[in-house]
Structures are given as structure tokens and as C-alpha cells.
Amino acid sequence: QSVLTQPPSVSGAPGQRVTISCTGSSSNIGAGYEVHWYQQLPGTAPKLLIYGNIHRPSGVPDRFSASKSGTSASLAITGLQAEDEADYYCQSYDNSLSGSVFGGGTKLTVL
Amino acid sequence: QVQLVQSGAELKEPGASVKVSCKPSGYIFTGYYMHWVRQAPGQGPEWLGRINPNSGATNYAQKFRGRVTMTRDTSITTEYMELSSLRSDDTAVYYCARSELRHDRWFDLWGQGTLVTVSS
Numbered sequence: 001q002s003v004l005t006q007p008p009s010v011s012g013a014p015g016q017r018v019t020i021s022c023t024g025s026s027s028n029i030g031a032g033y034e035v036h037w038y039q040q041l042p043g044t045a046p047k048l049l050i051y052g053n054i055h056r057p058s059g060v061p062d063r064f065s066a067s068k069s070g071t072s073a074s075l076a077i078t079g080l081q082a083e084d085e086a087d088y089y090c091q092s093y094d095n096s097l098s099g100s101v102f103g104g105g106t107k108l109t110v111l
Numbered sequence: 112q113v114q115l116v117q118s119g120a121e122l123k124e125p126g127a128s129v130k131v132s133c134k135p136s137g138y139i140f141t142g143y144y145m146h147w148v149r150q151a152p153g154q155g156p157e158w159l160g161r162i163n164p165n166s167g168a169t170n171y172a173q174k175f176r177g178r179v180t181m182t183r184d185t186s187i188t189t190e191y192m193e194l195s196s197l198r199s200d201d202t203a204v205y206y207c208a209r210s211e212l213r214h215d216r217w218f219d220l221w222g223q224g225t226l227v228t229v230s231s
Contacts, residue, residue, distance in 0.1 A: 002154075002155045006155075034216055034217075036216070036217040036218075038156075038218075044223075045206055045221035045222065045223060045224050046156065046206075046208075046218075046221055047221070048217060048218065048219050051216070051217040051219070052216070052217070057219065089155055089156060091156075091217070091218075093216065097172070097173060098170070098173070099158050099160070099170070099172045099173075100146070100148075100158040101158065102148075102155045102156040102157065102158070103155055104154065104155040105154075105155045
């Protein structure tokens with residue numbers, strides 16, 4: 001059972017927009033800790049996609065964006081492409097656990 | 112090339128220990144914390160803890176305290192994670208991942224992962 005809650009799956013057609021939610025609590029996202037997002041392609045390690053709630057590392061397309069409000073955060077992907085098919089994870093810090101916590105992951109299927 | 116290279120897959124019996132290594136290259140080793148994260152089949156990542164490469168100070172997730180030990184060998188710039196008293200539910204891919212010392216909030220580089228299988 002992951003500390004951060006994500007929907008198990010989302011899907012969309014090429015060119016469409018999808019969003020992935022990440023729900024936490026008052027000891028992590030709600031306490032003001034930042035949310036970061038990772039993309040994991042099959043058989044590979046997670047790759048940093050968004051850091052500090054909204055920032056994209058160099059090389060990440062601007063089709064990926066994110067936001068945070070209250071105890072939740074959200075990742076949006078516009079102009080869906082086949083190569084976006086992957087698992088997506090959110091991550092934050094939890095002060096009751098005194099460490100990093102992750103979501104259970106969301107599998108994105110491009111129809 | 113900036114990368115983290117981990118040791119190979121391990122098969123262990125229940126009750127045994129496993130030690131996984133992670134060798135950074137292409138960047139200043141002492142500028143980043145090294146974290147260890149595991150991912151069981153079909154599950155989300157789970158944080159085990161971190162080590163400060165300068166002081167060797169460690170912080171472990173509550174769940175793993177008493178079973179996990181993180182160390183580093185500065186002479187060969189390699190970091191290690193040892194997990195003891197292995198159980199079947201410790202079967203997972205174990206990753207090392209770095210975070211900058213100045214913020215230590217996100218993981219911007221991950222190793223390729225080491226599959227640890229616990230089975231009799």
C-alpha cells in the first residue's frame with residue numbers, strides 16, 4: 001500500500017490530453033512538501049520527468065506539465081504520442097515517516 | 112558519461128543477506144546523496160534510505176531499520192546497500208539513485224537496477 005495514491009491506469013488516443021492524479025495527506029503533500037514525477041518505460045529505471053512541483057529537467061518536452069494544490073498533485077500530458085506509453089510515479093517527502101514516499105504508479109496506455 | 116552502475120542480479124535463500132553495489136561515474140561523487148529505492152514486481156517504488164558520501168551518515172526508512180546498512184568506500188568511489196534477514200517479500204529490483212546535497216528532494220539519476228530474488 002503506497003503512501004501516495006494514484007489511479008492504476010489511464011488511457012488516451014494519440015494527440016489527446018490525459019491527466020494523472022496523486023493524492024497525499026497532511027504529512028506529505030499537504031504539509032507543503034514538493035511533488036516530483038517519474039516516467040518508467042518497460043524494463044528500465046525510473047527517469048525524472050518533473051521536479052519541484054512544476055519544473056521540467058532539460059530534455060523533457062513541454063507536452064508534460066504538472067501542478068499541485070492542497071494534498072494533491074497532477075501530471076498532464078498533451079499531444080499524446082505512442083512513446084509516452086509507460087508507468088508514471090509521483091514522489092514527495094513525508095514528515096511522519098521521515099523519508100521519501102512514492103505513489104503506486106499509473107500505467108498510461110496510448111490507444 | 113554520467114551514470115550509476117550497479118552490480119548484477121542475486122539469488123538468495125530466506126534468512127540470508129545481500130549486498131548490492133553502485134558505482135557513480137562522470138560526476139563529483141561527494142556532491143550528491145545516494146539513496147536506495149526498491150521496486151517489487153508490479154508495485155511502486157519504495158525508499159530504503161540514503162547515505163551522505165562525505166560523512167558516511169545514514170538515514171534509513173523506519174520499516175528497514177535494523178535490517179539495512181548503507182556504506183561507501185571513498186577509495187574506489189563505490190556505495191553499498193546490504194539487506195539482512197531476507198524474506199520472500201524482499202524480492203524486488205533494487206536501485207541506487209542520487210540527489211543533490213544542496214536540496215535532497217528529487218532523484219535525478221538512477222542506476223540500472225539489481226534484481227534480488229529471495230527463494231529457497
